[in-house]
Amino acid sequence: MQALYAQLLVGLINGSFYALLSLGLAVIFGMLNIINFAHGALYMMGAFVAYFLLNLGGINYWWALLFAPIIVGIFGMILERTMLQWLTGLDHLYGLLLTFGIALIVQGVFQNYFGSSGLPYAIPDQLKGGMNLGFMFLPVYRGWVVIFSLVVCIATWFLIEKTRLGAYLRAATENPTLVRAFGVNVPRMITLTYGLGVGLAALAGVLSAPINQVRPLMGADLIIVVFAVVVIGGMGSIMGSIITGFALGVIEGLTKYFYPEASNTVVFVLMVLVLLVKPTGLTGRAA
Amino acid sequence: MVEIATADAPAKAASGGNILQVRNLEAWYGESHILHGINFDVNAGEVVTLLGRNGAGKTTTLKSIMGIIGKRTGSVKFNNQDIIRTTSDKIARMGIAFCPEERGIFSSLDVRENLLLPPVVRPGGLPLEQIFDLFPNLKERLNSQGTKLSGGEQQMLAIARILRTGANFLMLDEPTEGLAPVIIQQIGHTIARLKKEGFTILLVEQNFRFASTVADRYYVVEHGKIIDGFSNAELAANMDKLHTYLGV
Numbered sequence: 138m139q140a141l142y143a144q145l146l147v148g149l150i151n152g153s154f155y156a157l158l159s160l161g162l163a164v165i166f167g168m169l170n171i172i173n174f175a176h177g178a179l180y181m182m183g184a185f186v187a188y189f190l191l192n193l194g195g196i197n198y199w200w201a202l203l204f205a206p207i208i209v210g211i212f213g214m215i216l217e218r219t220m221l222q223w224l225t226g227l228d229h230l231y232g233l234l235l236t237f238g239i240a241l242i243v244q245g246v247f248q249n250y251f252g253s254s255g256l257p258y259a260i261p262d263q264l265k266g267g268m269n270l271g272f273m274f275l276p277v278y279r280g281w282v283v284i285f286s287l288v289v290c291i292a293t294w295f296l297i298e299k300t301r302l303g304a305y306l307r308a309a310t311e312n313p314t315l316v317r318a319f320g321v322n323v324p325r326m327i328t329l330t331y332g333l334g335v336g337l338a339a340l341a342g343v344l345s346a347p348i349n350q351v352r353p354l355m356g357a358d359l360i361i362v363v364f365a366v367v368v369i370g371g372m373g374s375i376m377g378s379i380i381t382g383f384a385l386g387v388i389e390g391l392t393k394y395f396y397p398e399a400s401n402t403v404v405f406v407l408m409v410l411v412l413l414v415k416p417t418g419l420t421g422r423a424a
Numbered sequence: 425m426v427e428i429a430t431a432d433a434p435a436k437a438a439s440g441g442n443i444l445q446v447r448n449l450e451a452w453y454g455e456s457h458i459l460h461g462i463n464f465d466v467n468a469g470e471v472v473t474l475l476g477r478n479g480a481g482k483t484t485t486l487k488s489i490m491g492i493i494g495k496r497t498g499s500v501k502f503n504n505q506d507i508i509r510t511t512s513d514k515i516a517r518m519g520i521a522f523c524p525e526e527r528g529i530f531s532s533l534d535v536r537e538n539l540l541l542p543p544v545v546r547p548g549g550l551p552l553e554q555i556f557d558l559f560p561n562l563k564e565r566l567n568s569q570g571t572k573l574s575g576g577e578q579q580m581l582a583i584a585r586i587l588r589t590g591a592n593f594l595m596l597d598e599p600t601e602g603l604a605p606v607i608i609q610q611i612g613h614t615i616a617r618l619k620k621e622g623f624t625i626l627l628v629e630q631n632f633r634f635a636s637t638v639a640d641r642y643y644v645v646e647h648g649k650i651i652d653g654f655s656n657a658e659l660a661a662n663m664d665k666l667h668t669y670l671g672v
Contacts, residue, residue, distance in 0.1 A: 301540070307532040308541055315528045318490050319542035320516030320589070 141394050142273035148390020149383065150279055150348065153286030154180075156382025157341040158363045159370060160290055161334035163378040164297070167310040168330040171221060171232035176363070177356025178240040179335045182209045183342025184351045185247065188258055198261040198343075205343045206336035213335030217328050240357070247353035255350030282344050289340065290379045293333075297375050306330060365408040371418020381419065443468040443593060443624050444489070449498035449508075450648075451481075451488045458484045460648040461498070466593075471615060471625045473635040476645035477671060482628040483525055485645065486595045489626075490522045491515045502593070517545045521591035525598045525628075527582040531571040535562060538570040539585050546590035550621070555584050558614055576607035583614065594618070595626045600634050612637050632666065644669050 158176060165173045186208050187201035196204065216239065224231050264278040297303040309316040309323050317323040342356070349355060370381030385404055393400040411419060442465055449462040459481050466472045474482045488496045491512035500508050507515050516522075521542070530538055539555075539562065556563040559580040565573060573581060579599055586594060596615075600608045608631075615625060615638045629635040635642065636659055644652040646669065654662050 304533055304537045304541055308530045308537075311530050311532060312528055314492050314512070315522075315524060316541075318492055318512040318516055318522050319586075320513050320545050321543060322513050 139273055141391075144390040144394040145387060146273070146275065146279060146283075146390070147393070148387040149283045150386070151389060152383035152386020153283050154341050154345060154359065154382075155363055155366045155386050156290050156379045157286055157337050157344075158359070159367045159378040159382045160293055160375065161337035162363065162367050163370075163372055163375060164293075164306075164337075165331055165334035166372045168306065168327055169217070169221060169232070170229065171224065171236065172229055173331075173334065174233055174236040174360070175216070175239040175243065176236075176335075176338050177358075177360030178243040179209055179213060179356070180338040180342040180345075180359065181247065181351075181353060181356035182212065182243065183339025184258070184346040184355060185251075185342075186339065187343040187346050188256055188351045191258070198347075201343050202340065206339040209339035209342075210332040210336035214328050214332040217331040221331065222324070222327070240360075244353055244357060251353055253352065253354060255352045255355075258346035258351050260347040278347060282348070286341070286344065287383075289337070290382075293337065294375050294379060362404055365404045367418075368408050369404075369411045369418060371420045373417075374420040377418070377420025441467045441469075443503060444626070445499075445501040446485075446489070447499040447501075449485065449488055449500060450496065451484050451493045452495040453484070453493070458648055459488060459496075462488075462645070462648070462650055464643050464650050464653065466624060466626055468624050469619070469622060470640045471619050471627060471638050472641050472643065473627045473629050473632075473639040474643050474645050475629060475632055475635065475666070475670060477669075478630070480645040481648040482645050483597055484648075486522065486597055486626065486628060489515075489595065490520065492522075516542075516589075516591070519546055519591045520593045520595065521586035521589055523582045523586055523594065523596045523599065525601065527578050529570040529573070529578045529581055531569060533570050534566070535568050535570055535573065535581060536566040538581055539566075539588070542585050542589045544589050548592065549590035550587040552588070555587055558587075558617065559584050576603050576610075579603060579607070579611065580614075583611070587618070592622065593624045593626070595628075597628045598630065599627070600629065600631050608634055630670075632670065 158180060162173055162176055165171060183205045186205040187198070190196035190201045190204060191198070220235060220239075221232065224235065260278045264281050267274050267276045268280070297306055305316060305321055305326060309321070309326060313323045345355070366382055366385050367378065369385065370377045385407070388407070389400055389403055392403045399406075444466040446462055446464050449459055450457070451459040462481070462485055464472075474485060476482050484493060487493045489500050491507065491510055496508060498508060499506055502515070502518055502520060505518070507518065530541070533541065561577050562581055562584055565577065570581065571578070583596065583599065599611050603611070612634060615627070618625060619638070627635065627639065636656065639656055641655050642653065642659070643650045644666070652662075652665065652669065
């Protein structure tokens with residue numbers, strides 16, 4: 138039983154990263170119509186920025202949670218202004234190829250300087266140790282990642298679905314020309330949206346640094362699974378991408394317990410099934 | 425030339441009463457040349473209607489004024505400021521509001537969000553109570569999804585949401601298209617009332633019987649040009665010509 142709970146926890150943690158990343162991808166896809174293949178590289182950059190802040194600037198984990206998403210978000214907004222914005226109106230494929238190229242360049246640069254091995258990032262003092270819950274031992278940091286990710290996901294959902302700013306965002310996703318003709322600076326909103334999506338990826342990167350170490354290819358390994366999550370959940374829905382992210386993490390964890398051989402493929406098997414039965418994804422709207 | 429403001433000319437009027445001046449406006453959709461030199465004026469407080477057959481260039485004229493047609497040349501002066509090179513968000517902030525033919529109700533927004541979506545661009549918009557007074561149906565359906573409304577209600581919502589913003593120059597593209605006679609009548613009353621409130625309205629209509637109940641002046645658009653213009657008083661005298669123009 139202990140092992141089952143442990144795998145469930147691992148599943149929830151992976152699910153947290155899936156949710157944060159697929160949420161960002163969904164927001165970016167909705168607004169920019171771009172399948173952001175650079176997402177994994179930007180997640181990795183989040184972890185590296187946290188590492189640099191700590192080791193070069195003496196800035197601790199808590200500030201890194203704030204600054205790394207902002208710094209990487211600004212980097213993302215520069216990418217959007219200088220490159221992605223020129224793809225408006227073109228086929229998805231162009232955005233996918235461009236962001237794929239960006240991902241390879243960013244990863245290549247980091248690999249050139251840091252190789253492929255991991256750099257350690259210590260768990261902050263306040264979150265060290267563990268709690269005995271009676272039925273299992275919970276490392277505090279892991280519990281924190283799950284709860285904090287959930288809070289960030291729900292806050293993002295609230296921002297998009299329940300606020301005035303979110304209404305602009307949803308409306309501009311449907312008809313950017315008309316929203317702009319109402320007096321809203323839509324190009325600026327698109328840039329900020331990309332910054333938000335990228336910032337969520339960077340935040341996931343910071344959260345993962347103490348668990349998975351900081352590696353140039355940490356995003357490349359993760360992003361393939363995240364794209365499968367997005368395909369299963371459907372691109373159109375914010376809540377859908379959150380729930381699917383956590384659910385697939387848990388399913389993966391359960392598979393690790395019951396049939397470990399399949400744990401790396403279960404998500405892709407589900408993806409194939411969903412594509413066969415409901416190609417727009419479980420919660421997605423038809424394109 | 426100095427003009428003396430009269431009681432019935434709204435205070436918002438530009439100098440000389442001429443709020444919109446379109447000269448030699450040309451526009452393209454991609455490679456196809458749609459407008460070939462449009463010329464007309466709208467005076468403050470007027471309701472002016474563009475008439476013409478399908479594909480004549482009426483909608484393109486409105487979109488060009490609003491700045492949402494990529495390639496356009498010539499001159500469009502709004503309150504004496506040339507806006508031919510201005511982006512649509514800035515044009516909206518100068519006080520022009522556009523209600524598109526397809527209505528543009530957002531399906532991912534409820535009625536309240538749709539209604540409150542366009543930002544207030546200047547003071548002087550209608551307060552919500554007055555908007556609900558004009559369109560009582562909307563008040564009852566505030567929490568419905570925008571696109572669950574009937575066609576008539578969607579049209580009312582599309583008009584209602586631009587009345588809040590303080591824009592005093594409204595462009596309505598075929599507001600009566602596909603609607604039942606009783607709804608058309610209600611929209612007619614609304615336009616008459618907006619005119620009384622001091623709004624200036626540029627209307628595109630195929631239904632000139634409807635237009636004749638609200639318009640002060642008409643321009644006829646054909647093949648991307650204005651080929652004729654007359655006032656409401658001259659309508660009867662021009663009826664035969666109009667039938668030929670519109671092919672009805």
